Amino acid sequence: MAETTRMCSGCGYELTGLAVRGYCPECGQEYDASSGIGLTSHFSARHARGAFIVARIRTIVLALVAVAIFGLGVLASVMMQNAVRPLVIASLIAGVVALAAVASFLYERDEG
Numbered sequence: 688m689a690e691t692t693r694m695c696s697g698c699g700y701e702l703t704g705l706a707v708r709g710y711c712p713e714c715g716q717e718y719d720a721s722s723g724i725g726l727t728s729h730f731s732a733r734h735a736r737g738a739f740i741v742a743r744i745r746t747i748v749l750a751l752v753a754v755a756i757f758g759l760g761v762l763a764s765v766m767m768q769n770a771v772r773p774l775v776i777a778s779l780i781a782g783v784v785a786l787a788a789v790a791s792f793l794y795e796r797d798e799g
């Protein structure tokens with residue numbers, strides 16, 4: 688029996704060659720090749736574009752959250768008579784979120 692192309696129905700990631708059952712490495716959706724759950728063999732370009740838009744929105748949201756956290760840190764610092772600690776903490780958290788935004792941006796193309 689020839690193996691057909693298996694794709695994740697959530698994001699279109701090709702699951703051919705992976706375990707018969709498991710989780711999509713791309714979006715984490717559960718799939719089961721024996722029952723066909725979470726799988727599709729004809730992934731439409733429209734779905735792929737939807738996944739790309741979701742990835743783009745995620746990148747934008749992460750970037751905005753990073754900016755917002757940093758802004759809150761500045762605000763807290765000003766309100767606490769220019770305290771350094773809230774600014775440092777906010778910078779650290781904003782930095783991590785900003786890194787996530789960059790990673791999200793870099794992976795956008797793979798998902799789309």
Ligand SMILES: [Zn+2]
Nearest residue numbers: 695698711714
């Ligand atoms: Zn997936």
